[in-house]
Amino acid sequence: MSNLVFDESSSNRESSRGYAWWFSGDTFERAAAAERQVTRRHTLRQHMASHPGRLTVIYFGILVMVSTAMLLLPQSTPQGETTSFSTALFTAVSALSTCGISIVNSTTHWTLFGQGVLLVSVQMGGLGVMTFASMIALAVNHHMKATQRLLTATELGTTKLSEIRGVLTVVITTTFFIESITFVALFPGLLSINRTDFGKTAWEALFFAVMSYNNAGFTPDGAGLYVNSWAVGMPIMAAAFCGTLGFPVILNLMRCARRHVPPRRWSLHTKVTLTMTFLIVIASLTWFLLVEWDNPSLFKDADVETRLRHAVVAAVMPRSSGFDLSWVPQVSEATKVFMSFVMFIGGGSTSTAGGIRVTTFAVILLVCRASFTGHKDVNAFRRRIHTNVAMTAVSITTTCLMLVLAASIALMLVANVPLSSALFDACSAFGLGGYTVGVAREDNPAALAILAITMVVGRLGPMTIAYSISRPRALEAVRYPTEPLVVG
Amino acid sequence: MSNLVFDESSSNRESSRGYAWWFSGDTFERAAAAERQVTRRHTLRQHMASHPGRLTVIYFGILVMVSTAMLLLPQSTPQGETTSFSTALFTAVSALSTCGISIVNSTTHWTLFGQGVLLVSVQMGGLGVMTFASMIALAVNHHMKATQRLLTATELGTTKLSEIRGVLTVVITTTFFIESITFVALFPGLLSINRTDFGKTAWEALFFAVMSYNNAGFTPDGAGLYVNSWAVGMPIMAAAFCGTLGFPVILNLMRCARRHVPPRRWSLHTKVTLTMTFLIVIASLTWFLLVEWDNPSLFKDADVETRLRHAVVAAVMPRSSGFDLSWVPQVSEATKVFMSFVMFIGGGSTSTAGGIRVTTFAVILLVCRASFTGHKDVNAFRRRIHTNVAMTAVSITTTCLMLVLAASIALMLVANVPLSSALFDACSAFGLGGYTVGVAREDNPAALAILAITMVVGRLGPMTIAYSISRPRALEAVRYPTEPLVVG
Ligand SMILES: [K+]
Ligand SMILES: [K+]
Numbered sequence: 001m002s003n004l005v006f007d008e009s010s011s012n013r014e015s016s017r018g019y020a021w022w023f024s025g026d027t028f029e030r031a032a033a034a035e036r037q038v039t040r041r042h043t044l045r046q047h048m049a050s051h052p053g054r055l056t057v058i059y060f061g062i063l064v065m066v067s068t069a070m071l072l073l074p075q076s077t078p079q080g081e082t083t084s085f086s087t088a089l090f091t092a093v094s095a096l097s098t099c100g101i102s103i104v105n106s107t108t109h110w111t112l113f114g115q116g117v118l119l120v121s122v123q124m125g126g127l128g129v130m131t132f133a134s135m136i137a138l139a140v141n142h143h144m145k146a147t148q149r150l151l152t153a154t155e156l157g158t159t160k161l162s163e164i165r166g167v168l169t170v171v172i173t174t175t176f177f178i179e180s181i182t183f184v185a186l187f188p189g190l191l192s193i194n195r196t197d198f199g200k201t202a203w204e205a206l207f208f209a210v211m212s213y214n215n216a217g218f219t220p221d222g223a224g225l226y227v228n229s230w231a232v233g234m235p236i237m238a239a240a241f242c243g244t245l246g247f248p249v250i251l252n253l254m255r256c257a258r259r260h261v262p263p264r265r266w267s268l269h270t271k272v273t274l275t276m277t278f279l280i281v282i283a284s285l286t287w288f289l290l291v292e293w294d295n296p297s298l299f300k301d302a303d304v305e306t307r308l309r310h311a312v313v314a315a316v317m318p319r320s321s322g323f324d325l326s327w328v329p330q331v332s333e334a335t336k337v338f339m340s341f342v343m344f345i346g347g348g349s350t351s352t353a354g355g356i357r358v359t360t361f362a363v364i365l366l367v368c369r370a371s372f373t374g375h376k377d378v379n380a381f382r383r384r385i386h387t388n389v390a391m392t393a394v395s396i397t398t399t400c401l402m403l404v405l406a407a408s409i410a411l412m413l414v415a416n417v418p419l420s421s422a423l424f425d426a427c428s429a430f431g432l433g434g435y436t437v438g439v440a441r442e443d444n445p446a447a448l449a450i451l452a453i454t455m456v457v458g459r460l461g462p463m464t465i466a467y468s469i470s471r472p473r474a475l476e477a478v479r480y481p482t483e484p485l486v487v488g
Numbered sequence: 489m490s491n492l493v494f495d496e497s498s499s500n501r502e503s504s505r506g507y508a509w510w511f512s513g514d515t516f517e518r519a520a521a522a523e524r525q526v527t528r529r530h531t532l533r534q535h536m537a538s539h540p541g542r543l544t545v546i547y548f549g550i551l552v553m554v555s556t557a558m559l560l561l562p563q564s565t566p567q568g569e570t571t572s573f574s575t576a577l578f579t580a581v582s583a584l585s586t587c588g589i590s591i592v593n594s595t596t597h598w599t600l601f602g603q604g605v606l607l608v609s610v611q612m613g614g615l616g617v618m619t620f621a622s623m624i625a626l627a628v629n630h631h632m633k634a635t636q637r638l639l640t641a642t643e644l645g646t647t648k649l650s651e652i653r654g655v656l657t658v659v660i661t662t663t664f665f666i667e668s669i670t671f672v673a674l675f676p677g678l679l680s681i682n683r684t685d686f687g688k689t690a691w692e693a694l695f696f697a698v699m700s701y702n703n704a705g706f707t708p709d710g711a712g713l714y715v716n717s718w719a720v721g722m723p724i725m726a727a728a729f730c731g732t733l734g735f736p737v738i739l740n741l742m743r744c745a746r747r748h749v750p751p752r753r754w755s756l757h758t759k760v761t762l763t764m765t766f767l768i769v770i771a772s773l774t775w776f777l778l779v780e781w782d783n784p785s786l787f788k789d790a791d792v793e794t795r796l797r798h799a800v801v802a803a804v805m806p807r808s809s810g811f812d813l814s815w816v817p818q819v820s821e822a823t824k825v826f827m828s829f830v831m832f833i834g835g836g837s838t839s840t841a842g843g844i845r846v847t848t849f850a851v852i853l854l855v856c857r858a859s860f861t862g863h864k865d866v867n868a869f870r871r872r873i874h875t876n877v878a879m880t881a882v883s884i885t886t887t888c889l890m891l892v893l894a895a896s897i898a899l900m901l902v903a904n905v906p907l908s909s910a911l912f913d914a915c916s917a918f919g920l921g922g923y924t925v926g927v928a929r930e931d932n933p934a935a936l937a938i939l940a941i942t943m944v945v946g947r948l949g950p951m952t953i954a955y956s957i958s959r960p961r962a963l964e965a966v967r968y969p970t971e972p973l974v975v976g
Contacts, residue, residue: 462976488954
């Protein structure tokens with residue numbers, strides 16, 4: 001075990017020069033350092049960097065406290081209004097987890113200062129989760145590669161350590177790059193709506209740009225109705241869509257575009273994420289066109305172009321972004337269940353979207369496909385998916401499904417709402433969708449607490465599970481004999 | 489592959505003498521026969537015996553047709569009443585799948601002849617599923633042992649071929665033995681209720697004995713209120729509980745008792761089934777005592793002994809038996825969700841109970857435990873669970889969860905009921921629980937059709953999935969390299 005660790009980390013050393021803190025999320029690195037008898041200095045920075053899971057919790061914990069305190073300041077609320085502690089805490093958690101469920105009107109309840117706090121919270125939450133999730137993903141893969149070497153040395157050929165150079169820099173650069181493009185794209189549309197008020201337009205464009213890429217559904221215009229115009233809606237939707245893909249996909253796509261790499265040589269993660277996202281959006285679009293076509297709340301004014309635009313928005317938005325929420329409580333009960341399912345799946349790994357992540361769901365489906373076709377290997381796009389990844393996907397899905405069910409039942413008990421509404425809000429909180437059908441209410445702190453906890457679980461849960469599962473442990477002491485067990 | 493097959497089947501030949509048709513569910517046997525150049529006679533019996541999955545479908549298909557026709561006969565319904573085709577078909581499916589959801593009052597709508605048809609249908613359905621499921625389980629294990637030999641010859645030491653001697657005989661013997669005991673145990677209690685009417689008592693005792701062991705919740709006394717007396721309720725509950733364990737468990741327990749084998753040497757399947765069943769009943773009991781203690785419909789008359797008896801009945805019955813349904817529509821919404829979950833899990837494998845089966849759920853939990861503790865092997869009670877079993881469990885759970893969700897959404901659309909009711913009835917039909925909260929109604933043939941299909945899926949689905957997954961196929965042509973995939 002220790003030799004293995006040493007090999008792996010020393011082979012990584014070359015390619016990771018200058019990004020040592022990045023890699024040190026992998027505990028192998030530390031073990032290797034110990035082996036080489038290098039004096040270990042237990043500085044705070046080292047300690048924190050070697051525990052990305054713990055670091056994430058500390059980062060979000062501090063930010064929630066700061067953000068809640070800022071929202072409670074008198075400057076955040078206009079004269080005459082007050083903010084209760086539970087409202088401030090819920091809003092802070094909602095912003096930092098980029099969920100975006102709001103229980104007060106973001107335009108009238110908050111001053112420009114308060115909206116600024118929301119903006120910075122969402123931006124810090126988004127950057128934080130992208131960075132930490134990427135760190136954890138790297139640590140997980142790093143460990144898996146090391147484990148794999150034990151199995152077959154040749155399989156290490158697929159290791160692409162150059163991929164992980166300077167991810168933090170690129171996370172920040174990409175975020176601000178996409179947000180800037182969105183800002184510029186939004187400007188003309190918002191300017192025409194605001195009748196040439198430059199200051200207001202700039203603020204709204206900035207607000208929408210940050211909110212959309214980070215998939216937090218707060219809106220500066222209260223009801224979010226601007227989204228219904230193409231000039232405003234499309235840039236927001238495009239930015240939100242980019243935000244749900246997740247960092248490894250964006251990075252891989254940008255690199256492949258620069259080097260003219262054909263789609264068939266994209267990474268497995270990119271292919272799986274894009275395929276699954278595409279399938280979910282198509283399924284969603286089909287559902288809304290079939291089931292909600294005659295819903296007067298969703299498709300009022302009835303001309304086909306409006307209906308199509310509404311259907312597209314309804315298909316893309318609920319997955320994580322949560323803009324344009326006016327129509328949500330008006331959908332049929334069956335659509336609420338369907339949307340709950342879509343929100344539960346969520347977006348891409350290491351993105352600002354929530355849920356169990358599309359890749360997790362894809363792996364579950366691939367395990368089923370492999371079983372039904374009688375294969376032991378779980379394959380996708382001519383690549384084999386590691387057993388650990390499959391087990392992690394099963395664990396994440398099972399754990400999260402039970403948590404969402406428990407949260408739904410708890411909401412039914414404390415808020416006395418029907419199952420469909422409780423499930424919708426629980427999935428919206430867990431999947432960071434940002435919609436609500438009325439369970440999240442200022443006057444029900446118990447329901448707010450359940451939803452806030454669900455948001456935190458949705459934000460940190462799946463990646464923490466993935467990390468805790470991939471943590472290196474002692475080798476199996478005993479291998480037990482198998483015995484038949486009848487299932488099904 | 490062919491040598492392996494030959495080895496395995498020839499080693500089995502000795503122990504399977506006299507039960508050749510039983511083993512021939514395993515297609516290996518056929519391959520071996522071909523290899524030894526024995527002339528194959530394609531008799532109908534051979535063909536059917538070599539495809540237990542197909543045979544099951546044919547068996548149940550014919551019985552549904554016969555039973556529906558018999559229920560439509562004028563003799564089945566009292567003078568003045570008529571039975572529609574959809575009612576007869578639904579009742580036949582409900583009886584043959586041992587689900588027991590009834591849309592008409594079994595006492596007043598059916599004559600003694602009609603009740604006899606129900607009785608025989610339930611008995612044939614119960615015997616059929618126990619026999620076929622055992623056959624399929626044997627074929628699955630048979631195949632797994634063969635595959636395993638390829639991996640490690642030593643692991644075949646755990647093969648206990650003597651276990652599978654004469655299962656059909658024992659299925660029938662055990663069934664009639666337990667039903668006879670139940671009949672005798674029920675007689676005094678029913679006699680005192682019926683005020684010494686021997687004929688009526690004998691009929692009711694027979695009816696309850698068959699219904700309870702086969703876990704079909706039809707009752708000869710309409711509302712099923714007799715169950716509320718200890719003298720009638722306890723024998724019924726005990727028989728229903730035995731019925732949910734599944735044949736391998738009962739057989740193993742009986743053998744162990746005869747040979748004075750201590751519990752720690754029970755089979756893995758027995759240990760897992762009993763532990764999981766125990767945990768679910770305890771969780772159920774806790775739920776009803778905590779959440780429904782003050783429900784006047786469930787716990788009326790309010791003395792503690794009555795409340796406890798109701799809680800025990802409520803904890804044990806919904807898992808599959810479906811007696812005493814008067815209180816079900818009165819439970820809180822949250823309890824409906826909890827009961828749906830319990831019914832979805834269902835009972836033991838190869839039993840008359842439905843659901844994904846407790847062992848399937850246990851394997852999913854064991855996969856999670858293995859992941860969280862950083863193990864690659866999925867262990868339980870110092871035995872390793874085969875990867876194929878784990879993959880089968882994941883496939884069954886995923887497929888069935890989606891089917892139940894789809895059925896719930898379909899029920900919401902056709903019957904315009906809230907999600908909790910639709911989910912409850914879908915889970916009740918899938919898990920063969922036999923309760924209904926009013927979605928199954930004579931005047932809604934679309935809802936009846938959806939529920940009937942769900943029952944058939946619940947009856948045949950999981951074991952068919954397990955069998956189709958274990959079917960031997962061509963070996964993997966290519967083993968692809970792995971590539972990292974980020975989940976969570
Ligand atoms: K959101
Ligand atoms: K039943």
